[in-house]
Amino acid sequence: MNESRITTFAQLIGGGDGAIKRVEIPLIQRDYAQGRTDPATTQIRSAFLEVLRAALSANEPQGIGLDFVYGDVETGSGTLRPLDGQQRLTTLFLLHWYLAHRAGVDLASEAWTEFTYATRASARLFCARLVGFPPPADCEAPTDWIRDQSWYQYVWRHDPTIQSMLTMIETIHQRFHEEDVTQLWYRIADADRPAVSFHLLPINEMGAPEDLYIKMNSRGKPLTPFENFKARLEADIAPIDPRKTFAHRIDGAWADTFWPYRGNDDIIDDELLRYLRFLIEICEWKDGRIEQGPIEARAEKLFDERNPRARDHLAYVIDAFDTWTGVDPSAYFSQLFTSGRAARTSAGPMPLFSASEGRTDLFDNCVSTYGDTRGATRVFSFGQQLLLAAALAYRRSVSIEAGSELRERLRVIRNLIDASENEIRLDRMPAMLAEVERIAVDGLTDEVTAFNRAQFDDELLKARIRAIHPEIESAVFALEDTVILRGSLVAFELDPESLPRRAEAFVRAFGDTANWTQLTAALLAVAPYARPRDRERRSFQFGVGQDGNLASWRAVLAIGSRDALSQTRRALGAMLDEVATGEPVETGLSALRSRSLREAELEREFDWRYYLTKYDSMREGKSGIYFGHNGELGYSLCMLNKSQLNSHYRDPYLLAVWKESGIGDLADDPWFTGYEWGERWLTLRRSGTRVRCRANGYEIAPPSGSEHRRALESVATKLGVRDGLMPVPQRAGERHMLDSADRIKIGADLITALAAEGL
Secondary structure (H helix, E strand, O other), rough: OOOEEEOOOHHHOOOOOOOOOOOEEEOOOOOOOOOOOOOHHHHHHHHHHHHHHHHOOOOOOEHHHHEEEEEEEEEEOOOEEEEOOOHHHHHHHHHHHHHHHOOOHHHOOOOOEEEEOOOOOHHHHHHHHHHHHOOOOOOOHHHHHHHHEEEEEHHHOOOOOHHHHHHHHHHHHHHHHHHHHHHHHHHHHOOOOOOEEEEEEOOOOOHHHHHHHHHHHOOOOOHHHHHHHHHHHHHHHHOOOOOOOHHHOOHHHHHHHEEEEEOOOOHHHHHHHHHHHHHHHOOOOOOOOOOOOOOOHHHHHHHHHOOOOOOHHHHHHHHHHHOOOOOOOHHHHHHOOOOOOOOOOOOOOOOOOOOOOOOHHHHHHHHHHOOEEOOOEEEEOOHHHHHHHHHHHHHHHHHOOOHHHHHHHHHHHHHHHHOOOOOOOHHHHHHHHHHHHHHHHHOOOOOOOOOHHHHHHHHHHHHHHHHHHHHHHHHHHHHHHHOOOOOOOOOOOOOOOHHHHHHHHHHHHHHOOHHHHHHHHHHHHHHHOOOOOOOOEEEEEEEOOOOOOHHHHHHHHHHOOOOOOOHHHHHHHHHHHHHHHOOHHHHHHHHHHHHHHHHHHOOEEOOOOHHHHHHHHHHHEEEEEEEEEOOOOOEEEEEOOOOOOOOOOOOOHHHHHHHHHHOOOHHHOOOOOOOOOOOOEEOOOOOOOEEEOOEEEEEEOOOOOHHHHHHHHHHHHHHOOOOOOEOEEEOOOOOOEEEEEOOHHHEEEHHHHHOOOOO
């Protein structure tokens, strides 16, 4: 393989050592494609021509480079048959042709016109006719003129290469017809200050072109989006990158970094482009801007030398690439993050809860998925962007090593991100980026935050207590790393004496979903731990006992301020103290529950907590959400499977009555929909008799048939039903009437008796 040299299209043929006398696109190449009219190619064509126009219009010596052109040079004839570069060479041929004939250049005297196609005889003849019969210099519609010529054959309208060439000529005309074409011609033909150049790598005596084509995997297709973007970007940054640092490294050391992340096509273009897009968005956030639209225009604006921070942004981009040179990013991030659910300490990686399918290598996630979406959600999320930006900030300013200091700072950032689902929005990204970079470089110091205020305050509190009591670090980290809490400890007293014991108990109790049914009962046995879900206090959030619904437990234990969780914190602490005795978890939970029920039964005070604690069926709702009539938890509740009342839900009292009665399908399975103040009836199938739970007992709606009415009267007489009401004995409590007998047993006895009478 010969040495490469930098050349221009005008100098390619007959220039240099004169070894190349003509260019022929070989049969093994496919049709010219940069003139296709599909949306993607149209955008690529427009961007590429804009890069060329900018390079020709600028009076700068740097110009732009179009990477390598590989080709087999035939000894004797001096014919270059490009194996890689067909698309770029064809576009450059058409651009030279357009500018030359418009500038009045005698095409017959130009060596570069020895350009042809061997793919089709029609394409070869078309190239010759373009050179031999150019339009008038002042032609206002060159493609129309060409189609009107006698030498233009009608059948050429079916030739894809010719049609693509005509589309490219039309686009060139639209882009360049108002320019000073004479000046542009001298600029593109200037060998001393090349505006557009490429590396030519001639290949001699290495076998047939067909074999070389296969060996080198020549693309034979238009420039990729990355190649077009890179060419334009290099032109944009030329004034602020006179040494061409970016251009040299992206084709060298940086390419080596990205090679392990290549796709199935063994090309790293997509991965490089994703990383560049990520860095450009980060730089925009650093400027305090949110930008939309084509990345080319955004990059031009960002690196424009009139932007006072343009050089800072370029330095950031270069550093963000350089920092991974000679580094295995996967190994680096494996020291920081894990997707495992086991408790961790400061000496090991922390769970990255936002990682999908165990993908904790943020660099890999970025170069593989940045820009992809699932619906309106970014696959490489805002949270992961902030964490990667924080790691880059630390590597730039503090150390390239992933030590305990970085892990601790990223832990704080992870906690803030996971607690800020409502705050993390695109419009807040500039402020959040600035904050995570400060934390990564300086630690948690500022008391002004763009993240969730309650979580930020708790991070400050944890830091202060740990500074005084470093022995609680393991307990703090173990709790933070559970999938329920995810960094939030507002449900815990940060007491150095009790926290380690309670942390161990929490991990044991909540780590096994089989315990959850008893956990809800045990917590209720201590205190009314549920959290209001809305300002009107119409609904309340409990943890759930089935289906592994983490979201319901997070809503109870990990969302909100310390003040808002005071009652929850008391219940949780007492429950964990019971579990922390060393007995099996289920033993401690059962003891706490039984003790609470015994106390209520001795006092004969049965409130809603008693019933939800005693009857498992009253805690079956999959969402953990309960609506209470008039905003109160009492004897009229709706237990939701989903989050809204317009879906089917249970009345927990009627459900427990039905199940405790054992009458099964003699009554309709009690599902309901509608507002919490609506009537909810348990219906007996034989007669249509209905029963509903009221504050003072059970209301009975009689059947329509006379024979059933007599049966109902018989039951009413036996059970003491008066005026359609089966009363529940009650006495006055501090705020409300309290049952002095178990209303579930009373209700179950009632419908059992009704069913026994044939109702």
